[in-house]
Each structure stands twice: as C-alpha cells, then as structure tokens.
Amino acid sequence: xxEKLCRICPNTASWERPTGNKEESxxxxxxxxxxxxxxxxxxxxxxxxxxxxxESWRYAHITALWTKNNAYVGQDMRIYLFTYDKGAxxxxxxxxxxxxxxxxxxxxxxxxxxxxxxxxMRQDVKAIRGNVDxxxxxxxxxxxxxxxxxxxxxxxLHFLPEPQRLAMKNWRYTVAYxxxxxxxxxLSSDILLAQRDSSAQELARFSEAIRVRRAICxxxxxxxxxxxxxxxxVQLASVYGPKGYQVLCEDNRxxxxxxxxxxxxxxxxxxxDSAREAIRLALGQLLEYAHYPKAxxxxxxxxxxxxxPGADDRRYIQTLxxxxxxxxxxxxxxxxxxxISSGExxxxxxx
Numbered sequence: 001x002x003e004k005l006c007r008i009c010p011n012t013a014s015w016e017r018p019t020g021n022k023e024e025s026x027x028x029x030x031x032x033x034x035x036x037x038x039x040x041x042x043x044x045x046x047x048x049x050x051x052x053x054x055e056s057w058r059y060a061h062i063t064a065l066w067t068k069n070n071a072y073v074g075q076d077m078r079i080y081l082f083t084y085d086k087g088a089x090x091x092x093x094x095x096x097x098x099x100x101x102x103x104x105x106x107x108x109x110x111x112x113x114x115x116x117x118x119x120x121m122r123q124d125v126k127a128i129r130g131n132v133d134x135x136x137x138x139x140x141x142x143x144x145x146x147x148x149x150x151x152x153x154x155x156x157l158h159f160l161p162e163p164q165r166l167a168m169k170n171w172r173y174t175v176a177y178x179x180x181x182x183x184x185x186x187l188s189s190d191i192l193l194a195q196r197d198s199s200a201q202e203l204a205r206f207s208e209a210i211r212v213r214r215a216i217c218x219x220x221x222x223x224x225x226x227x228x229x230x231x232x233x234v235q236l237a238s239v240y241g242p243k244g245y246q247v248l249c250e251d252n253r254x255x256x257x258x259x260x261x262x263x264x265x266x267x268x269x270x271x272x273d274s275a276r277e278a279i280r281l282a283l284g285q286l287l288e289y290a291h292y293p294k295a296x297x298x299x300x301x302x303x304x305x306x307x308x309p310g311a312d313d314r315r316y317i318q319t320l321x322x323x324x325x326x327x328x329x330x331x332x333x334x335x336x337x338x339x340i341s342s343g344e345x346x347x348x349x350x351x
Contacts, residue, residue: 002072002259003179003246005080006064007171008091009035014159016041020128027173028063033130036061036147039121043154047111050104057151059108064176065099066149071262072099072176074295076252077150080179088166092159097152101294104151105144112148113137178261224271224306228333229255232267232304232348235339240349254289255304258349265300265349266290267331275313275330278305283328301328302348306335 009029012019018034029035037060039045046056062079065072079094100108112118122135133139140147168177229249233256237247244260251257256267268286272278282303290298309317309330320326329347333340 002075002077002262002264003080004065004077004176005082005090005166005179006062006176007088007173008037008040008062008081008083009173010083010085011038014041015039017124018128018130020130029173031131032125032134033128034125036063039124041157041159042117043157045112045115045117046154047108047151050107056154058154058157059100059112059148059151061147061149063173066145070101070145070294071296073101074293074297075099078179082166082171083163084171088168088171089163090160090166091163092157094152095156095158097150097156099150100145100148102145103293105148106141108148108151109140109144113140224335225255225269228269228271228304228306231338232256232269232333232340235345236348239342239345245349252289256348257298258300264298265302266298267302267304267348269304272305272307275305275307275309275332276316278307279303279313279316279330283326286328287326299327300348300350301326302331303328304331304333304348306333308332308334 008015010019010021015038018038020033040060043058045058047059048054048056062081065077065079075098077097077099079097080090081092081094082088082090109118112121118135118137118140122132125132125135135147233247233249236245236256236258240258241247246259248257248259249255254266255269258265258267266286266289268282268289270278270282272281282305283301286298286301286303290296290301309332313330317328317330320328329350331340331344331347339345
C-alpha cells in the first residue's frame with residue numbers, strides 16, 4: 001500500500017466545516033476562501049451501493065491526490081495529513097483510503113446533491129464569504145474528481161491529540177510527498193499505530209492447509225500456493241524492505257504486491273503442471289489487477305510458479321513483452337524450496 005504525506009488547509013472546527021482565514025494559504029483555498037478537505041470529518045455523510053459496494057464509505061477529496069493523469073486512481077493508500085503555520089505540522093492520518101475513478105466520483109457527487117450535502121457545503125462556504133460558485137451543480141458535474149476523489153471507512157480517519165512538527169521545507173498543496181518517518185522531530189505512539197512494517201510475522205499468515213479462500217467468490221486454494229506465497233513474501237521483505245520497498249500480501253486481491261513511491265510490482269502465484277498453464281492462469285488476473293478500469297497500477301507483472309519454464313515458455317514471454325509491451329516476467333519457485341536465488345528474486349522487482 002502506498003503511503004503519502006499531503007497538505008490540507010488549516011481549520012479551527014476539527015475539519016467539519018470551513019472556517020475562513022485562508023488568505024495566506026495559496027492555491028485553491030487561497031483563491032476560494034476554503035478547501036474541499038474542510039468537511040473531512042463529517043462521518044455522518046456516508047454512502048454505499050456503488051457497483052454493489054454494500055458497506056458504508058465516507059467520500060472526500062485531498063488536492064494532492066488528484067493529478068492530471070489520474071496517477072493514483074484505483075490504488076489503496078495510507079495518507080498522512082499536515083498543515084502549514086510557520087512550519088509544517090502533522091495533524092492526522094487516514095489509515096486506508098481508496099482512490100476512485102471519474103465514474104464513481106460522478107456517482108458520489110450526485111448522491112451528495114440528492115442528500116442535500118452539496119447544498120449544506122454551499123451554505124457553509126457562504127457563511128465564511130467564500131466562492132460558492134465553485135460548488136455549483138454545474139461546476140461539480142463538470143469536474144467530479146475535483147470534489148470527490150477517494151473513499152474511506154469512517155473509523156480509518158484519525159487526528160493526533162497534538163500536532164507534531166515536521167522537518168520538511170516543501171509544503172505544496174499539489175504534491176503528494178512520499179512518507180518518511182524522518183520528517184518527524186518526535187515519533188508519537190499515534191503514528192506508530194499507523195505504521196505497517198512488512199515483518200515476517202505479518203507476511204507469514206496464510207494457512208498451508210486446503211481451505212476456501214476469502215475472495216469475491218468461494219474458491220479452493222491449493223496448498224501448493226500458500227508455502228510459496230509465505231516464503232517468497234518473507235524473502236522479499238528481508239531483501240527489499242531495508243531498501244524502502246513495501247511487500248504486501250492480498251493487497252487489493254493481488255497475491256503479493258511490492259511498492260516504493262510510485263512504483264508497483266504485482267505477483268500472481270500459480271502452482272501448475274506446466275509453465276504454459278501457469279502463464280495462462282495468471283496473465284488475465286495480472287492485467288485486470290493492473291489496468292481495470294482506467295488505471296495503470298503496476299509497472300511489473302510477475303507469474304510465480306513451481307513449474308519449471310522451458311525454452312518455448314521463455315520465448316513466449318519474450319514475445320508478449322516485445323510485441324504487446326506487457327512487462328511480464330516468470331519466476332520459478334522449485335517445489336519444496338525455502339528460498340530462490342537473488343537473480344530470480346530480482347525479477348519480482350526489476351522493471
């Protein structure tokens with residue numbers, strides 16, 4: 001899961017409504033007198049039902065995560081929040097947010113309008129003499145991602161008891177900075193709760209007995225897969241964790257994902273009787289996880305299997321890479337192995 005540090009504008013009402021005094025903020029807030037994130041803690045504004053999503057979600061917006069090329073759409077992210085007042089101050093975090101696409105944003109803004117929340121936002125802006133026109137029905141419909149760009153569970157949002165000074169000079173609204181604990185002058189217990197290290201204890205948590213897998217539908221999961229997944233995740237975390245990579249299992253249904261800054265590698269584990277079968281089983285899933293819908297979530301796609309590839313299999317992968325531009329690699333995990341070579345392991349990360 002990506003971790004980003006994003007600036008939000010100052011607020012004296014716990015981010016339930018705009019509070020004015022944005023003249024020195026610059027950017028959107030300075031120009032309009034308020035920031036869209038100033039309703040961040042309105043936990044009663046919950047929506048459900050988009051494309052079958054039954055759980056209740058809080059839909060919101062943070063400027064830095066809305067990019068021209070929609071770089072973060074479809075990704076899950078831990079977001080650290082800071083404001084600027086004679087220095088940068090960490091004020092809270094969203095433990096897990098999902099960055100939505102334009103179709104979902106359009107649906108969410110329409111629900112805001114129907115529920116009267118959009119009108120309530122306009123009234124709040126009017127009360128502080130801000131620019132209400134930017135929240136007109138026409139303006140919101142024309143650019144829904146500019147008002148709603150993510151969703152998260154209400155209990156995922158946390159504010160710190162006391163802001164913490166950040167040792168950083170950059171503070172732009174439009175930049176999502178890579179998270180680094182070195183930003184903090186002191187590390188509080190609240191922040192420690194938000195961290196998720198790829199420890200061996202966390203990664204090695206998959207039963208190696210035959211079971212019904214937790215997924216979109218019930219599906220038997222081969223006991224040949226779990227040992228590979230457990231051991232490979234631990235080896236990756238051990239080698240690449242110290243280099244700043246995150247190794248996550250079952251992140252958005254991907255067997256193993258490896259992330260650093262804006263880079264991501266997706267690994268699909270397919271025990272099979274042949275490498276050809278493993279590629280056939282894994283390729284569709286990898287392409288869907290990486291690109292459906294309207295997104296580019298991964299830079300490297302990896303099939304992992306206990307079936308040894310032959311010359312034809314290697315030529316086939318090379319053809320897919322050259323002719324169709326698919327960044328596909330094949331990693332062979334010998335049956336019963338505890339680890340693989342450094343060269344084979346590097347395929348999981350190398351672009």
